Amino acid sequence: AEREAGKRAAARAAAADVPHGARVGLGTGSTVAHLLPALAERNLDLRCVATSPATEEAALALGLRVEPFSALDRLDVAIDGADQVDHEAWLVKGGGGAHTREKVVAVAAARFVVIVSDDKLVERISGPVPLELLDFGLPATLRRLAHAAVRDAPRSPDGGVIADLGPAGTIADPAALSAWLAATPGVVEHGLFPPALVDEVVVGGPGGVRRWAV
Ligand code: DER
Numbered sequence: 001a002e003r004e005a006g007k008r009a010a011a012r013a014a015a016a017d018v019p020h021g022a023r024v025g026l027g028t029g030s031t032v033a034h035l036l037p038a039l040a041e042r043n044l045d046l047r048c049v050a051t052s053p054a055t056e057e058a059a060l061a062l063g064l065r066v067e068p069f070s071a072l073d074r075l076d077v078a079i080d081g082a083d084q085v086d087h088e089a090w091l092v093k094g095g096g097g098a099h100t101r102e103k104v105v106a107v108a109a110a111r112f113v114v115i116v117s118d119d120k121l122v123e124r125i126s127g128p129v130p131l132e133l134l135d136f137g138l139p140a141t142l143r144r145l146a147h148a149a150v151r152d153a154p155r156s157p158d159g160g161v162i163a164d165l166g167p168a169g170t171i172a173d174p175a176a177l178s179a180w181l182a183a184t185p186g187v188v189e190h191g192l193f194p195p196a197l198v199d200e201v202v203v204g205g206p207g208g209v210r211r212w213a214v
Contacts, residue, residue: 002206004030006117007081010204011035013211014079014115020044023072025105026059027080028052028098031115035079036062049075051101053157069105078109082116082193086125089114089198089214090174094130094191097153097162103189103197111199118205125171128164130191131181132156141186160188 011031015038018024022044026032028051036055039046040062049069050056059066080102084092091114093099106112131148133141138161142148147166156162171177174192181190201212 003117003119006119006204006206007031007115008034008204009209010115010117010202012038013204013209014113014202015039015042017113018042018044018046018077018079021046022076023047023074024049025075025078025080025109026050026055026064026066027078027102027105028055028096029081031081031117032079033058035115036064040064047072049105051080051105052096052098054096055098069101069108073108075105075109077111077113078106079113079115080106082114082120083191084122084125085114085116085120085201086122089195089201089212090125091193091198092125092129092191093193094132094162097130097132097151097156099130099191100132100156100158100160100189103193106193106197112197114198114201116201116203118203118210121203125174125192127168127171128166129171129177129181131163131165132158132160132188132190133163134186134188135159135161137186141184144184144186156188158188165190
């Protein structure tokens with residue numbers, strides 16, 4: 001209950017900053033589920049891009065205007081959750097398997113705001129790291145990745161296979177792992193988001209909401 005209250009507080013604080021008429025990237029997950037009604041009730045005349053069918057469906061049901069990400073080539077702000085946020089603002093994302101579209105939306109936005117309950121804060125990020133893999137040549141890609149396990153979850157809306165690169169445990173050099181994954185053929189996208197991508201982390205906890213300008 002406390003975690004949910006933290007998610008809701010962080011989401012509502014982020015929603016309060018969104019200006020009228022903004023072009024907004026909507027992330028995916030249970031924290032974003034609190035963001036959507038907070039945005040809808042303000043009647044801001046937003047143009048939204050969703051990062052998953054689940055977010056799109058929920059946003060439309062609330063009366064938000066959702067457009068395909070072909071109608072806009074930039075966004076004013078993207079707001080999304082995270083599975084882990086470390087002290088440098090490295091993120092691990094992809095718990096919901098939506099990290100490919102989430103990263104495309106985050107980099108297209110002038111501001112990327114992460115909303116989390118405080119249980120997501122960690123000193124150092126740890127594995128496993130979510131991946132989206134091309135279906136073509138999957139066994140060969142998995143062999144090269146050595147410790148990747150395919151999820152039995154549904155495919156990504158773009159047809160990729162969602163997997164998790166273990167082992168669990170602290171990631172000593174997130175930049176090096178991020179670069180290696182980005183350079184591995186067959187890996188469509190990985191769930192490591194660098195601090196350079198993050199503008200603000202809004203943290204909801206028992207003491208209220210803390211804003212961290214990265
Ligand atoms: O899958 C994702 O990247 C989600 O944003 C996830 O990281 C956060 O999900 P939650 O808000 O349900 O914890």
